[in-house]
Amino acid sequence: MANYQQSKVALTNSATLISIFAEKIRRQIIIALGNSDDGLNVTDITALVDISRPAVSHHLRLMREAGVIDMRSSGVEHIYFLTLSAPLQQLQATFATLAADTEAAGGK
Numbered sequence: 485m486a487n488y489q490q491s492k493v494a495l496t497n498s499a500t501l502i503s504i505f506a507e508k509i510r511r512q513i514i515i516a517l518g519n520s521d522d523g524l525n526v527t528d529i530t531a532l533v534d535i536s537r538p539a540v541s542h543h544l545r546l547m548r549e550a551g552v553i554d555m556r557s558s559g560v561e562h563i564y565f566l567t568l569s570a571p572l573q574q575l576q577a578t579f580a581t582l583a584a585d586t587e588a589a590g591g592k
Contacts, residue, residue: 494578523565
């Protein structure tokens with residue numbers, strides 16, 4: 485019988501990140517921030533994703549908590565930018581663990 489215990493732990497630890505990338509609005513925000521040289525404020529992001537400002541702020545909070553973005557203050561506004569290196573490394577490690585468990589289980 486296959487033992488996917490390592491994959492279970494890895495997938496559980498990465499579930500928040502997976503949900504960040506799975507949601508359409510958050511993917512749009514990631515692309516918008518990726519296309520920005522210096523980051524974007526909430527007003528800029530709201531215009532690009534066409535949802536309310538409170539909804540954008542909600543998504544930004546979740547993304548910051550997951551480590552996908554960060555923020556710096558510029559006067560009275562907050563500028564958001566991508567911080568994908570660590571989250572992507574975590575996802576790569578998760579999928580490598582899943583691949584190793586799958587191979588050990590005979591490709592099942």
